[in-house]
Amino acid sequence: xQDYIFFNEVxxxxxxxxxxxxxxxxxxxxxxxxxxxxxxxxxxITCGKGIYRARGKTYPIR
Numbered sequence: 001x002q003d004y005i006f007f008n009e010v011x012x013x014x015x016x017x018x019x020x021x022x023x024x025x026x027x028x029x030x031x032x033x034x035x036x037x038x039x040x041x042x043x044x045i046t047c048g049k050g051i052y053r054a055r056g057k058t059y060p061i062r
Contacts, residue, residue, distance in 0.1 A: 026050075 019039065049062035 043061070045061055049060065052059045052061050
C-alpha cells in the first residue's frame with residue numbers, strides 16, 4: 001500500500017480542496033457514526049458491496 005501526502009494552502013473561493021485521502025479495507029459490518037463531518041467524504045468501492053444510510057434513506061453500494 002502506498003502513502004499519499006497532500007499539502008493544501010487554504011484558499012477561500014475554491015470549489016473543492018482535498019485535505020486528506022487514503023485507502024481502507026473494511027471488515028464486514030463496519031460502520032461509522034452517527035457524527036456530523038466538517039467536509040465531504042467520497043468513497044470509491046473497488047470490490048464488495050454494502051449499504052449507505054443517510055437521513056432516513058438506505059442506498060446500496062458496490
